[in-house]
Amino acid sequence: MIPALGLLLGVVLGVVLQPAVPLWMQPYLPIAVVAALDAVFGAFRALLAGVFEDRVFVVSFLSNVIVAAFIVFLGDQLGVGAQLSTGVVVVLAARIFSNLAAIRRHVFKA
Amino acid sequence: MPLSERDRVRIALKPRRTRRQWIVGGMCVLLGFVMVGTVQTNDTTGVLASARESDLLQILDDLTQRRARLEEETRVLTSARDQLLSGSAEQVIAQTRDRVRALSVLAGTVPVYGPGLRIRITDPQGVVDSSIILDCVEELRDAGAEAIDINGRRVVVNSWFADGRDRGISIDGVVVTSPYVITAIGDGDTMAAAMRIPGGVADAVNAVGANFAATSMQDVTIDSIVQPHKPRYAAATS
Numbered sequence: 518m519i520p521a522l523g524l525l526l527g528v529v530l531g532v533v534l535q536p537a538v539p540l541w542m543q544p545y546l547p548i549a550v551v552a553a554l555d556a557v558f559g560a561f562r563a564l565l566a567g568v569f570e571d572r573v574f575v576v577s578f579l580s581n582v583i584v585a586a587f588i589v590f591l592g593d594q595l596g597v598g599a600q601l602s603t604g605v606v607v608v609l610a611a612r613i614f615s616n617l618a619a620i621r622r623h624v625f626k627a
Numbered sequence: 628m629p630l631s632e633r634d635r636v637r638i639a640l641k642p643r644r645t646r647r648q649w650i651v652g653g654m655c656v657l658l659g660f661v662m663v664g665t666v667q668t669n670d671t672t673g674v675l676a677s678a679r680e681s682d683l684l685q686i687l688d689d690l691t692q693r694r695a696r697l698e699e700e701t702r703v704l705t706s707a708r709d710q711l712l713s714g715s716a717e718q719v720i721a722q723t724r725d726r727v728r729a730l731s732v733l734a735g736t737v738p739v740y741g742p743g744l745r746i747r748i749t750d751p752q753g754v755v756d757s758s759i760i761l762d763c764v765e766e767l768r769d770a771g772a773e774a775i776d777i778n779g780r781r782v783v784v785n786s787w788f789a790d791g792r793d794r795g796i797s798i799d800g801v802v803v804t805s806p807y808v809i810t811a812i813g814d815g816d817t818m819a820a821a822m823r824i825p826g827g828v829a830d831a832v833n834a835v836g837a838n839f840a841a842t843s844m845q846d847v848t849i850d851s852i853v854q855p856h857k858p859r860y861a862a863a864t865s
Contacts, residue, residue, distance in 0.1 A: 521640070523652035527659020536664040544679060546665050553658045560651075567635055571647035578654055598679050 524557075544593065545586040548602055551609045552585035553578060558616040565623035585609065732774060735783035736855045739774045740848040743812040744819055750805035750837035757788040757796045759835070763809060763828045764788075770821035772811035774849050778803040781851040805837075815843030 538546055556578040563569040585605055592601030678686065710716065731737040746763065748755060764782055767775055775782040780798045789797040795804035811818055822829045822841050832839040 519644075519648045519652035520655045523655035524659045527656040527661075528663050529659075530656070531660045531663025531667070534660075535667060536660065538664050538668045543668065546661060546668075550658070550662050550665055553654075553661075557655070557658065564635060571651055574651055575654065593679065596681065599681065 544598065544602070545589050548585045548589050548605055548609075549582045551606055551613075552581035555609045555612050555616070556581045558613050558620070562616045562619045562623070565620060581609075733784070734855055735774065735781040735851075735853045738848065738850045738852060739812055740846065741773075741812045742815050742845050743772075743810060743843075743847040744815045744822075745842045745844055745847060746807075746809040746811070746822065747840045747842075748805065748807040748809070748832055748837055749840075750807070752836060753794040753805070754835040755796070755805070755807070755832060755837045757790045759828070759831055760796055760798075760807065760809075761788045762831065763822075766821050766828050767809070767811045767813070767818055770813065770818040772813040772818060774812040776810040776849040776851050778808055779851050781849065781853050783853050810847055810849055812847060812849060815845075819843050 556574065559577060560569060560574040563573070588605050589598060589602045592598040595601075675683070675686070728737075732739055744767070748763075760777065764775055764777075764786075777798055780786075780801060780803060782798070786799050791797050791802040791804070795802045796807070797803075819841050821827065822839075829839045829841070
């Protein structure tokens with residue numbers, strides 16, 4: 518309950534406050550958001566499977582965000598930032614889709 | 628008893644104020660906040676702010692090339708406009724008009740006026756022939772005459788003289804008779820002096836028994852003109 522409300526609260530806060538993303542963060546933030554979404558969907562899947570653990574969620578959330586941002590940062594340093602961030606997004610999107618498929622199986626039994 | 632998915636969701640949605648719930652909730656707040664912020668940054672600042680260095684370089688390169696092309700175009704158009712505006716065209720027209728005016732005087736296609744000399748040769752016996760008149764014209768030209776008229780016939784660069792069949796002189800095929808009134812525009816005193824030189828025109832006229840009189844005048848008018856004729860063979864090179 519609290520996490521769902523928290524997500525809603527965050528969206529409302531963002532709309533109201535209109536935060537300006539710092540320049541140095543701008544290449545990494547979209548990737549970090551996608552990584553965090555992957556963690557959230559993974560957590561929901563775990564919840565439906567009955568294996569959800571807060572600790573696992575926190576660790577996977579943070580590690581997803583940090584690793585995704587770091588990979589993009591590394592790619593930028595190596596001069597392949599655009600390609601590498603595309604790759605990261607593809608991988609994360611694939612994970613999100615597989616999580617969604619698992620959730621769908623749990624909810625609709627199909 | 629194994630829980631169904633519905634039960635698990637219901638349990639999860641039940642508000643529990645545990646510390647872990649608060650941590651997870653806080654992270655979700657952060658996620659929503661950052662997500663909306665990123666979306667809005669993309670909306671407001673467009674592509675450039677989030678573009679990578681290599682992409683920016685590509686964009687900059689494109690813009691530089693495009694600017695070079697546009698600057699070249701601007702340069703061409705500006706110089707064209709300057710030529711049209713600066714009055715150089717008007718100057719050319721004015722210069723051309725001046726040249727046309729000067730050449731018209733020389734070609735004898737316009738009436739002219741100015742200081743000059745009027746010569747009157749009375750020849751009742753018909754002894755003055757075309758060579759004397761030709762000498763007179765040549766002397767006047769040497770003395771700086773810019774326009775010459777004989778009895779209402781304009782003398783120009785291709786004028787020719789011949790003796791008349793019975794009497795008088797043929798100028799360009801038209802016979803004029805005594806008295807011959809020769810009007811020349813130029814420096815009157817210089818031309819008068821040229822007429823008077825020993826063995827010159829005045830002496831020659833007097834020698835054959837005709838009467839020569841020259842008057843320097845401040846303002847004479849030559850109304851006669853010739854029709855300019857189009858050259859048949861010669862073409863201008865510029």
